[in-house]
Amino acid sequence: MSAPWQALQQLAAEPFSLRQAFSDDAERAQRYQLAACGIELDYSKNLINEQRWQQLLALAKQSELCQLRSRMVAGEAINHTEQRSVGHMRLRLPEHALTTLDDQAVATEIRSCRQQMTALVNQLHAQSYLGYQGQPITDLIWVGIGGSLLGPQMACEALNPFNQSPVKIHFAGNIDGAVVHDLCQTLKPETSLVVVASKSFGTEETRQNALSLRQWFLDHGADQAAITRHFWATSSNIQAAADFGIMPEHILPMWDWVGGRYSIWSAIGLPLALQLGNEQFEQFLAGAHAMDQHFLQADLANNMPVVLALLGIWYINGMGCQSQALLPYNHYLRLLPSYVQQLDMESNGKQVDHAGQPLPCATAPVIWGDAGTNGQHAYHQLLHQSQLVIPADFILAAKPQHALTDHHLRLAAHCFAQTQALMQGKTIAEAKAECLAQGMSEQHAAMLAPHKASPGNKPSNTLLLPELSPFYLGALLALYEHKVFCQGAIWQLNSFDQWGVELGKQLSGPIYQALNGKPAPFDSSTSGLLASLQRHLTSSKTG
Numbered sequence: 182m183s184a185p186w187q188a189l190q191q192l193a194a195e196p197f198s199l200r201q202a203f204s205d206d207a208e209r210a211q212r213y214q215l216a217a218c219g220i221e222l223d224y225s226k227n228l229i230n231e232q233r234w235q236q237l238l239a240l241a242k243q244s245e246l247c248q249l250r251s252r253m254v255a256g257e258a259i260n261h262t263e264q265r266s267v268g269h270m271r272l273r274l275p276e277h278a279l280t281t282l283d284d285q286a287v288a289t290e291i292r293s294c295r296q297q298m299t300a301l302v303n304q305l306h307a308q309s310y311l312g313y314q315g316q317p318i319t320d321l322i323w324v325g326i327g328g329s330l331l332g333p334q335m336a337c338e339a340l341n342p343f344n345q346s347p348v349k350i351h352f353a354g355n356i357d358g359a360v361v362h363d364l365c366q367t368l369k370p371e372t373s374l375v376v377v378a379s380k381s382f383g384t385e386e387t388r389q390n391a392l393s394l395r396q397w398f399l400d401h402g403a404d405q406a407a408i409t410r411h412f413w414a415t416s417s418n419i420q421a422a423a424d425f426g427i428m429p430e431h432i433l434p435m436w437d438w439v440g441g442r443y444s445i446w447s448a449i450g451l452p453l454a455l456q457l458g459n460e461q462f463e464q465f466l467a468g469a470h471a472m473d474q475h476f477l478q479a480d481l482a483n484n485m486p487v488v489l490a491l492l493g494i495w496y497i498n499g500m501g502c503q504s505q506a507l508l509p510y511n512h513y514l515r516l517l518p519s520y521v522q523q524l525d526m527e528s529n530g531k532q533v534d535h536a537g538q539p540l541p542c543a544t545a546p547v548i549w550g551d552a553g554t555n556g557q558h559a560y561h562q563l564l565h566q567s568q569l570v571i572p573a574d575f576i577l578a579a580k581p582q583h584a585l586t587d588h589h590l591r592l593a594a595h596c597f598a599q600t601q602a603l604m605q606g607k608t609i610a611e612a613k614a615e616c617l618a619q620g621m622s623e624q625h626a627a628m629l630a631p632h633k634a635s636p637g638n639k640p641s642n643t644l645l646l647p648e649l650s651p652f653y654l655g656a657l658l659a660l661y662e663h664k665v666f667c668q669g670a671i672w673q674l675n676s677f678d679q680w681g682v683e684l685g686k687q688l689s690g691p692i693y694q695a696l697n698g699k700p701a702p703f704d705s706s707t708s709g710l711l712a713s714l715q716r717h718l719t720s721s722k723t724g
């Protein structure tokens with residue numbers, strides 16, 4: 182392991198008490214806080230002091246982060262294993278900045294895609310898009326998976342209070358037939374529009390769901406012209422979408438310079454644009470653009486994505502932490518952990534560096550979490566008292582999107598109390614004194630105190646958004662995107678490919694064939710599982 186990583190581990194081995202650090206330094210919170218695009222980050226409850234922090238900053242300065250960022254902006258093929266540039270930031274450029282893009286052909290394509298999206302949203306809002314039986318479209322079925330689904334699904338949930346759409350939006354991702362089955366039970370083909378979202382247009386789950394939905398139309402008497410009217414696509418594989426039967430005017434573009442997990446800013450954001458209306462969707466893009474500007478311009482020490490990235494590196498590489506909790510104290514943000522899971526784990530869960538050499542250290546954390554306060558009554562017990570150190574990001578929107586003020590104040594109190602409890606913990610002496618104050622006997626208090634004590638010294642960040650609006654959601658998502666970029670740059674890996682997901686896809690082919698009567702030699706576990714499955718399927722047919 183090289184010197185900077187060893188230095189981190191040596192520093193991390195030195196004793197450090199967060200409780201002590203706060204009592205020694207009345208200015209600690211001010212020292213470790215930052216604001217960008219209206220979002221405030223309090224990172225004072227992390228296991229850092231000036232020495233640790235300066236070491237982390239030195240790591241960022243010595244790394245290729247700044248060069249890689251410039252190469253990304255310049256449109257170089259930094260995703261070198263796929264020979265692709267990484268251009269998702271272009272998708273949120275405002276019109277006046279699009280005119281200054283070096284590549285004006287790209288600017289024209291982005292503009293034209295926005296115009297197509299705007300026109301479709303307007304038609305659907307005006308209820309002037311009529312189905313094959315002359316009725317307005319009431320439901321949109323978005324078919325896609327991974328980066329072609331998680332973003333719009335999460336963002337539609339997050340911004341539900343801004344919903345202006347007369348059209349209800351449904352998502353079909355999983356190949357589990359239950360998804361399409363349930364949709365077909367409740368919707369009507371004559372008032373449903375299907376958008377097949379797949380950058381490659383080759384993803385099995387998406388094709389299968391799209392084929393079943395097409396069959397549903399046919400089963401309800403729709404002819405080819407009707408299907409053409411009701412099916413749209415968003416893809417970079419125009420030919421495959423056309424071969425599926427989608428007419429060119431109904432294919433919104435995607436580009437190979439936008440990775441799936443970075444694509445919500447493209448036509449993959451159509452469900453969100455439909456839900457919000459075009460103006461509010463522009464605000465969503467504007468928030469992300471504002472965070473881009475911060476990321477590109479702020480110096481490293483005051484750069485929020487860099488700060489989050491370095492803290493993550495401290496825990497993964499300095500302290501050997503394997504997971505990271507993402508805890509939005511906001512019901513509408515409950516799908517954010519799943520979204521960031523793909524963003525972070527598919528980007529940086531890698532084994533080799535740019536040159537194909539084994540990485541010297543662990544990379545991406547296991548991201549998990551759910552909306553607070555639910556987690557407090559489930560897994561927070563482990564956060565507080567287990568020996569594991571799990572850094573957590575707490576996210577709170579200052580203003581609620583509802584009028585139940587007392588609920589909101591209680592929610593905020595719990596959010597802050599959790600970070601405080603994790604930080605300061607409770608000593609055995611404090612726990613015992615509490616028990617005695619409640620009237621327990623000395624013996625009972627002494628027995629109970631170790632169970633009630635909490636070690637504290639558990640790290641967290643708190644991100645405070647003014648409100649959960651389209652602008653701040655855009656900024657928040659861009660913040661996490663750039664954090665992932667910075668970590669990948671420091672680890673010197675390619676954050677923009679995902680070869681690891683291919684093997685499982687390859688192996689499913691022969692297994693599927695075997696289930697269809699073409700047996701092949703497998704390992705004994707797979708053969709056994711296949712035999713059991715066949716037995717169940719046969720008995721349910723006969724039984």
Ligand SMILES: O=P(O)(O)OC[C@H]1O[C@](O)(CO)[C@@H](O)[C@@H]1O
Pocket residue numbers: 326327328329378379380381382383384387441442527679682
């Ligand atoms: O948009 P597509 O090409 O259907 O891909 C869907 C998802 O599948 C993946 O390739 C992984 O399987 C993701 O990276 C991507 O977001």
